Amino acid sequence: MTIVQNPQIDAPDQESTASKLVTRVKRVVASNPSVLPTVAAIVIFIGMVIYGELAYGRIVQYNTLSNLLINNAHLIILAVAMTFVILTGGIDLSVGSVIALSSVAGVMLANAGWNPWIVILLMVLIGTLFGLASGILIQYFNVQPFIATLAMMFLGRGLASLLSTQPERLAEESPIRWLGEQFKIIDGPKVNDVVITPGVIIALLVVFGAFFVLHRTRTGRTVYAIGGSESSSALMGLAVPRTKVLVYVISGTLSGIAAVVYTSRLGIAQNITGIGWELDAIAATVIGGTLLTGGYGYVLGSVVGALVLGLMNVLITRDGGIPPEMTTIITGGILLIFVLLQRAVTSKRHT
Amino acid sequence: MSNAARTNWLRELIRKPFFWGVIAIFALLALNVLKDPNYLAITVNPVNGNLVGNVIDILRASAPILMIAVGMSLVIATGGIDLSVGSVMAVSGAVAMVFMKDAGQSGSVGVALGAIGLALLVSALLGAINGVLVAYIGLQPFISTLIMMLAGRGIAKVITEGQNTSATNDPFRWIANGFVIGLPVVFLLAIAIVIVVGLVVRRSALGLMIEAIGINPKASRMAGIKPSGLLLTVYILSAVLAGVAGIMSVGTVMTVDVSRTGYQMELDAILAVVIGGTSLAGGKFSIGGAVVGALLIATLDKTIVFLGISSSATPAFKAIVIVVLCLLQSDRVRSWFVQRRKPPQLRPESLPAKPKQEVAA
Numbered sequence: 056m057t058i059v060q061n062p063q064i065d066a067p068d069q070e071s072t073a074s075k076l077v078t079r080v081k082r083v084v085a086s087n088p089s090v091l092p093t094v095a096a097i098v099i100f101i102g103m104v105i106y107g108e109l110a111y112g113r114i115v116q117y118n119t120l121s122n123l124l125i126n127n128a129h130l131i132i133l134a135v136a137m138t139f140v141i142l143t144g145g146i147d148l149s150v151g152s153v154i155a156l157s158s159v160a161g162v163m164l165a166n167a168g169w170n171p172w173i174v175i176l177l178m179v180l181i182g183t184l185f186g187l188a189s190g191i192l193i194q195y196f197n198v199q200p201f202i203a204t205l206a207m208m209f210l211g212r213g214l215a216s217l218l219s220t221q222p223e224r225l226a227e228e229s230p231i232r233w234l235g236e237q238f239k240i241i242d243g244p245k246v247n248d249v250v251i252t253p254g255v256i257i258a259l260l261v262v263f264g265a266f267f268v269l270h271r272t273r274t275g276r277t278v279y280a281i282g283g284s285e286s287s288s289a290l291m292g293l294a295v296p297r298t299k300v301l302v303y304v305i306s307g308t309l310s311g312i313a314a315v316v317y318t319s320r321l322g323i324a325q326n327i328t329g330i331g332w333e334l335d336a337i338a339a340t341v342i343g344g345t346l347l348t349g350g351y352g353y354v355l356g357s358v359v360g361a362l363v364l365g366l367m368n369v370l371i372t373r374d375g376g377i378p379p380e381m382t383t384i385i386t387g388g389i390l391l392i393f394v395l396l397q398r399a400v401t402s403k404r405h406t
Numbered sequence: 407m408s409n410a411a412r413t414n415w416l417r418e419l420i421r422k423p424f425f426w427g428v429i430a431i432f433a434l435l436a437l438n439v440l441k442d443p444n445y446l447a448i449t450v451n452p453v454n455g456n457l458v459g460n461v462i463d464i465l466r467a468s469a470p471i472l473m474i475a476v477g478m479s480l481v482i483a484t485g486g487i488d489l490s491v492g493s494v495m496a497v498s499g500a501v502a503m504v505f506m507k508d509a510g511q512s513g514s515v516g517v518a519l520g521a522i523g524l525a526l527l528v529s530a531l532l533g534a535i536n537g538v539l540v541a542y543i544g545l546q547p548f549i550s551t552l553i554m555m556l557a558g559r560g561i562a563k564v565i566t567e568g569q570n571t572s573a574t575n576d577p578f579r580w581i582a583n584g585f586v587i588g589l590p591v592v593f594l595l596a597i598a599i600v601i602v603v604g605l606v607v608r609r610s611a612l613g614l615m616i617e618a619i620g621i622n623p624k625a626s627r628m629a630g631i632k633p634s635g636l637l638l639t640v641y642i643l644s645a646v647l648a649g650v651a652g653i654m655s656v657g658t659v660m661t662v663d664v665s666r667t668g669y670q671m672e673l674d675a676i677l678a679v680v681i682g683g684t685s686l687a688g689g690k691f692s693i694g695g696a697v698v699g700a701l702l703i704a705t706l707d708k709t710i711v712f713l714g715i716s717s718s719a720t721p722a723f724k725a726i727v728i729v730v731l732c733l734l735q736s737d738r739v740r741s742w743f744v745q746r747r748k749p750p751q752l753r754p755e756s757l758p759a760k761p762k763q764e765v766a767a
Binding site for chain 2 (some may be wrong): 146201206383
């Protein structure tokens with residue numbers, strides 16, 4: 056997307072197209088203020104790319120951009136998962152520890168000689184099970200979403216620590232590693248290749264699947280309707296209870312898939328994997344323009360949000376002057392700014 | 407008649423939300439006594455006259471949990487939650503340790519007081535950020551405190567430059583390891599703070615106002631309560647208490663480990679509150695319940711070590727207990743129990759008691 060837009064904005068001979076684009080974006084924002092954060096996220100992403108290119112160089116090139124996708128495939132999946140939940144006005148704090156449990160269990164089973172397909176299936180199912188448990192607690196026992204998923208977060212982390220407190224290394228010859236293997240698509244000069252991993256393809260499939268479900272199916276419309284007003288959608292006869300459980304099941308399942316993608320790339324699983332990823336996923340979703348209170352949001356925006364966070368990590372590493380400990384503080388700060396921006400936008404709409 | 411009065415008194419006791427917590431503490435202690443009949447024995451150290459024993463250890467370990475549990479129960483009463491207590495503990499410990507390391511002077515009371523003052527000030531500041539975000543900007547409590555939970559650990563790492571920092575200061579160490587009239591200072595300090603907080607919230611209208619916010623913020627504002635200032639105070643108080651807990655927990659070893667100090671203490675705090683019978687939905691709190699919850703958690707931690715069970719199993723177990731207690735608090739499960747209780751109520755002699763029991767259920 057950025058590659059397409061960049062030359063349009065930079066090139067002087069296409070000024071008319073650029074200004075046309077700007078007026079069009081302006082019109083969209085004016086007619087629907089809730090897209091403003093999404094537009095802001097895209098602008099920020101492009102701005103970060105330009106700043107990075109000017110300040111550190113070697114950002115707009117094949118291998119940096121494909122590495123951005125490869126290294127953040129799991130975060131993109133998590134952001135998609137979180138989008139579903141936040142759209143209904145809920146939250147899932149358990150994603151990070153579900154990944155820890157799922158990947159530790161998966162690596163241990165794979166190393167114990169289990170069939171890799173069964174291991175991958177189990178890793179995903181662990182996520183599904185956690186999501187189902189959260190969903191049932193929230194829908195049928197009226198536990199607040201953050202309490203239920205917080206309990207699941209502690210449970211997942213606890214079970215992962217119970218399995219192992221050591222880093223578990225996936226055997227070198229394990230077929231699961233194939234999902235993290237890099238394939239060259241375009242063989243550029245030196246190492247400047249377009250590379251892709253099966254993990255990235257899985258992430259893209261998840262994104263397209265989520266886009267289809269949210270915008271083209273009845274379930275997707277119900278998800279938005281619940282976020283708008285749960286009681287109204289129940290009165291309209293929408294399947295509120297089923298959909299509410301379903302979003303947590305989707306979120307859990309996608310966390311399991313993210314665990315597979317992440318573990319296959321890194322080859323190591325540990326009980327402390329994924330601490331703070333809830334925050335990254337929430338931040339990616341919120342940066343991408345999904346309202347924390349539910350009802351408004353775009354799954355493609357969340358992907359941009361995840362890429363903004365990924366690019367931020369790249370820039371921090373390139374800069375070298377910022378201690379890596381600052382990353383969580385900066386992520387938290389960005390999340391805060393975007394939440395405040397959302398509040399400003401929504402309060403304007405209400406008055 | 408006296409018999410009836412006694413059963414009434416017993417029923418009152420059982421109805422207390424933290425009754426089962428007390429029973430659980432005694433059950434755990436009994437389990438330990440089964441393994442070692444001398445478990446409860448308390449001896450007097452002949453050299454310095456201090457009491458020594460497993461029970462004393464439990465009391466000492468319960469001090470930081472007491473602090474964060476009391477803070478958390480007030481925050482939960484307002485209908486919020488404070489996920490940042492563990493990280494605030496780490497920040498407070500880091501500030502104190504770095505201050506004392508730079509100041510040197512291992513015997514100075516002034517340095518110890520300075521470290522404590524600075525640590526509590528920084529904690530209060532973090533709490534104030536939480537409070538402003540929740541009370542004045544209107545963020546959901548779990549989002550603002552989640553940001554603080556993860557950013558706080560980053561702040562602690564920045565303060566200590568990512569290293570485990572040690573310092574030597576005898577007065578500071580005394581807080582965590584010293585004894586007064588044979589009892590550990592930390593426990594006495596914790597109980598004193600709990601009593602002060604308890605008196606302030608229960609002997610004034612503050613406690614009622616806090617609960618009113620949790621029940622219905624809009625109605626409480628119409629009744630003349632200013633929720634913003636009160637919310638801010640509650641979040642600051644929770645952070646300051648977490649800061650005290652941080653000082654207590656780094657004081658025992660005089661080292662701050664930025665990734666382990668206060669790690670998952672949110673779990674303990676929430677667990678203590680739920681065990682104390684407080685609903686996580688807000689609108690109610692019980693300081694006594696939080697104390698029982700904190701003591702139970704400390705007993706549980708020590709029991710698990712004593713019985714030789716791997717301590718890595720405790721977080722999972724605690725999480726399951728939270729889930730079960732949440733389930734027990736939900737209306738759906740309660741209605742199941744009420745239905746099961748109904749048949750005996752239909753007997754003629756117990757008919758007058760029926761409405762009362764329904765209220766209790």
